[in-house]
Amino acid sequence: MNTIATERQDKQKQWLYWALFLALFGLVNFFSSGRWVFAPAAWLGTVLTLRYLHGQTGWRPWVPFYLVLWLSTAVAWVDATPMPGVAHWVFMGINTLIALVPFALERWLVRRLDRAYAGDLPFAATLILPALLVGQEFLTTSSNPIGNFGAAGYSQFGFAPFVQLTAVTGLLGLTFVMAWFASVVNWVWTYHRFNWGRVWRGVAVYTAVFLLVLAYGTARLLTAPAPASATSDNTVAVASFTLHSLNPEEMFPLYESDLAAFRTETQTRHADYLAETAVVAANGAKIVLWPEGAGLGVEEDVNQLLAQGQALADQYDIYLAMPVFTLFADSERPAENVLYIADPAGEIVLTHVKYGGNALEGTLAGNGELQAIETPYGTLSGVICWDTDFPATVRQAGEMGVDILLSPARDWAGIDPMHGQMATFRAVENGMAVIRQADGGWSVTADAYGRVLNESPVDVAYQTSAISTQGVPTLYAQFGDWLGWFSLALFALLGGWALVAGLQHGRVAKTVGTLVRQ
Known part of the structure; x- marks a missing residue:
């Protein structure tokens, strides 16, 4: 009886933990986009998304997560979409479903890799999410009649050194760096439980890339001509x-x-x-x-x-x-x-x-x-x-x-x-x-x-x-959305890797099971 009671208490604690976690996510997501955006919230929101979805199994976590994501996003965008009344809520509900597709696919692929590598998920798996999100943004905004309204990168207005990256990659570059950050944090948190002996190299790689981006942006701003004045030439x-x-x-x-x-x-x-x-x-x-x-x-x-x-x-x-x-x-x-x-x-x-x-x-x-x-x-x-x-x-x-x-x-x-x-x-x-x-x-x-x-x-x-x-000449003006095409190719490569690794793991597990039974 004590064992049953203990298990019940553990389940209640776990339920309360995830309920509070979901409430925190809803609050952060409210400030991640829309009318009252706060730049750091856009980074943290994706981190919480991955932790919630990867920290649980099965399909049940998706239902409450979808509802919280939908409601918090819809409220954040109230009166900002051109849809009046009920149409706004339906519109945001559909958009929320579309937004969850890459997260569902990413979780499935990452878990295949985690099983294939016996719980030692490779750092390269952290690139799956940014490749997916950038690929989705690239494809959907290319054909969207309202353009790229709501793109993640817009949340970073005012973060001037970071925004300079768009001169090279366009807005997609901001999405990539932000999504990769969340994926790296989730890799450290969920899959390696902050085992720094395993993760320090991966963390160092991301940190170096991020600092390089900021260094580029800072240098671009510092070497830029002073803003024009009425007495300036040209x-x-x-x-x-x-x-x-x-x-x-x-x-x-x-x-x-x-x-x-x-x-x-x-x-x-x-x-x-x-x-x-x-x-x-x-x-x-x-x-x-x-x-x-x-x-x-x-x-x-x-x-x-x-x-x-x-x-x-x-x-x-x-x-x-x-x-x-x-x-x-x-x-x-x-x-x-x-x-x-x-x-x-x-x-x-x-x-x-x-x-x-x-x-x-x-x-x-x-x-x-x-x-x-x-x-x-x-x-x-x-x-x-x-x-x-x-x-x-x-x-x-x-x-x-x-x-x-x-x-x-x-x-x-x-x-x-x-x-x-x-x-x-x-x-x-x-x-x-x-x-x-x-x-x-x-x-x-x-x-x-x-x-x-x-x-x-x-x-x-x-x-x-x-x-x-x-x-000022820019690489983006010359090469356009090259990062969108690169991300699609990167996802094809990483997705193929996850599928093959999963199949090989399945064959090995089947062979081992047969030997054990014999």
């Missing part, structure tokens, strides 16, 4: 401002119910943007940017705005970036979200149709081909808001040697300032300055190293900056 004065909120909740119903009132309101907004452009141009700005949708209006009014903007560009000898949102009254033609740039001669020299998030806003989808123009202030290009969430597409700017990327944007409260922070990663990846002027979100100017030169968190936002006209 700089250009850029002004961007938000005078009105697009306010679609009011403007689109007004368009449907009272077209005349809608036109009066949008014409007033157009006049305000033109007037302020004249002011900043007179004060010395050479490049002027408005926020996404500043030129909201019907086709006739938008055409008039563009013509007046071209005249201003000619008059003041500036490059004027005009984002317009054209509605076609009495037509089935979809709305068009387009960025036009007029040069100092008053000619439209760049026309960019937004390609990101079109299905959600119901606009004409762009072809995803970036354009660039040569100016006295370096090579200039432009995208619109959600477009920056597609790093593989924005890499065209790096390939073309773009020095300054303009990004008019419109956010909602749930993705502010997260969405603006994401755009700064494109600056580091491609070695170019990014000027993001937002309506309803974080307006920011970042240089080619991701350093924030100017920012404004308010709706009526002004930015005036001296921007370097010289970008």
Whole structure:
């Protein structure tokens, strides 16, 4: 009876331990991504995930883990996804299932290797998880209509030396290093029980790689030119401002119910943007940017705005970036979200149709081909808001040697300032300055190293900056997502190793069993 009671108490203690462990994971995961992200939590969350899943056997741990992961992630992203109400919870539930697939596969493969090596799991097995997570991120974001929103690397905004790795690997490099850290900790904790005689070499290898990454990032920042100032050579004065909120909740119903009132309101907004452009141009700005949708209006009014903007560009000898949102009254033609740039001669020299998030806003989808123009202030290009969430597409700017990327944007409260922070990663990846002027979100100017030169968190936002006209070549701009392909190949190699080792172990065990029975 005492034995039975002791076993019951042990099970109760174990259940309580894992319940508390799961609660801790839920808290940490809440801060790992989404609206209230805390960079260290993203590292710790994956560690706790592996410890919980590898520390138990069978399928039962997966059910409570899925529920905690789903709920904590869904709450962290509430009002940040474009899905309202119940749709948000369903959407996050599906995403959570997809996110668990690589962890399930990793656990299965690692346990095969652990059995094959008689409990002495090789250090190379720690590479299975980073290869899987990077491979999954690479494949899913390449075809995802909302881009790489929610990618793990974005959680590291502000960790400047680490973020410099994206100039070599893109955002996938951050995912790889973070996942490998968690896998190494789990290898030490779960499979070797902190037996330092067995694990010190592996720990030393990871530590050396991590320190090398930080050393590279630190050296890149220390050797970078000082941020541009108004008196620096090779700089250009850029002004961007938000005078009105697009306010679609009011403007689109007004368009449907009272077209005349809608036109009066949008014409007033157009006049305000033109007037302020004249002011900043007179004060010395050479490049002027408005926020996404500043030129909201019907086709006739938008055409008039563009013509007046071209005249201003000619008059003041500036490059004027005009984002317009054209509605076609009495037509089935979809709305068009387009960025036009007029040069100092008053000619439209760049026309960019937004390609990101079109299905959600119901606009004409762009072809995803970036354009660039040569100016006295370096090579200039432009995208619109959600477009920056597609790093593989924005890499065209790096390939073309773009020095300054303009990004008019419109956010909602749930993705502010997260969405603006994401755009700064494109600056580091491609070695170019990014000027993001937002309506309803974080307006920011970042240089080619991701350093924030100017920012404004308010709706009526002004930015005036001296921007370097010289970008910085990067390996990512040249070679793209090479790490994604490498990770897929690495997983194929490691997965094959685990399968073969498991089969060989099974044959040996079967042979030994036969001999014992004889």
